[in-house]
Amino acid sequence: MNIGVYNQEGNRVGEMELPAAFAMRWNANLVHQVVTSELANRRPTVAHTRGRSEVRGGGKKPWRQKGTGRARHGSIRSPIWKGGGVTHGPTKEHDFKKKINRRMAAKALAMVLGAKARDHELVVVDTLQLGAPKTKQAAAAFANIAKGAAIRDWGGKKPRALLLLPKKDEIVIRASRNIPFLELMEARNVTALDALNRKYVVAPQEAIAVLAERLKRAA
Numbered sequence: 483m484n485i486g487v488y489n490q491e492g493n494r495v496g497e498m499e500l501p502a503a504f505a506m507r508w509n510a511n512l513v514h515q516v517v518t519s520e521l522a523n524r525r526p527t528v529a530h531t532r533g534r535s536e537v538r539g540g541g542k543k544p545w546r547q548k549g550t551g552r553a554r555h556g557s558i559r560s561p562i563w564k565g566g567g568v569t570h571g572p573t574k575e576h577d578f579k580k581k582i583n584r585r586m587a588a589k590a591l592a593m594v595l596g597a598k599a600r601d602h603e604l605v606v607v608d609t610l611q612l613g614a615p616k617t618k619q620a621a622a623a624f625a626n627i628a629k630g631a632a633i634r635d636w637g638g639k640k641p642r643a644l645l646l647l648p649k650k651d652e653i654v655i656r657a658s659r660n661i662p663f664l665e666l667m668e669a670r671n672v673t674a675l676d677a678l679n680r681k682y683v684v685a686p687q688e689a690i691a692v693l694a695e696r697l698k699r700a701a
Contacts, residue, residue: 485599487606487687490623492630495608498687501694503592504599513674516590519580520675527578531571534559540566588700590674595693598683605631605684610645615656624664624684633682644680646672648688669693 483500534540540559547554561569598604607627612619624643628634645658646669658664667676669685669692677683685693 483596483599485604485606486631487608488627488630489608490610490626492626492628494630498606498690500596500599500690501592501697503588503694503697503700504596506589506592506596506700508593508597509589512586513590513593516582516587516673517675517678519582520587520673522578522580525578527574527576529572530574531568533569533571533573534561534567537565537567585699587673588697591672591677591693592697592700594674594677595683598677602631603682605633605682606690607684607686609688610647610651610654610686612653612657615653617657617660620654620657621661624658624661627684642680643682643684644672644676646683646685646689646693648686648692670696 483505484497485500486494487496487498489495534557537559540557544555544558545552555563557563557566559566561567595604605627610623612623642663643665645654645664645666647654647666648669650668655666658666665680669689672693
């Protein structure tokens with residue numbers, strides 16, 4: 483699968499062949515399984531209810547065992563008392579993580595990126611270099627790239643484009659982090675969920691090379 487390559491001025495400067503894994507046949511069940519596991523692995527454990535052993539107080543028996551005419555109780559922190567512990571409630575020890583093997587994750591990423599390439603939502607640039615960490619320069623470069631690639635709708639207040647960096651680049655990061663429609667990530671860390679969350683994926687050729695190395699295990 484070949485794809486056009488653009489420069490920062492928005493001019494098409496050639497073509498490049500995408501990794502063979504990008505041509506993998508779409509498997510909706512696999513992608514769903516991987517994305518579901520990634521969502522579960524990112525889910526924070528927030529809800530927590532205290533059991534009777536965690537609720538404060540209740541050390542003294544409310545009343546004597548016999549002779550009062552009332553039901554026997556040992557603690558006011560029993561789950562059947564108001565203000566007592568909670569039975570079978572959610573706890574912070576609950577683990578939502580789901581295991582997914584690397585080959586499945588690599589296959590799902592390759593399928594998602596391949597689908598974006600076929601839908602003209604993957605934009606490859608020859609290189610991304612900025613002279614200074616200035617948002618104005620980065621915005622101008624992405625405006626040129628969008629014009630050259632015939633993209634008209636990646637602007638807006640919410641991130642709609644994912645920029646994959648081949649490695650950490652402080653100048654590009656500082657120049658691009660204030661652009662509202664753009665999210666930055668290193669290519670070595672991107673997942674199928676990250677790619678699906680954004681309509682467009684922008685990647686320098688070096689980032690495609692990093693992805694090709696990652697996706698070897700998808701074969």
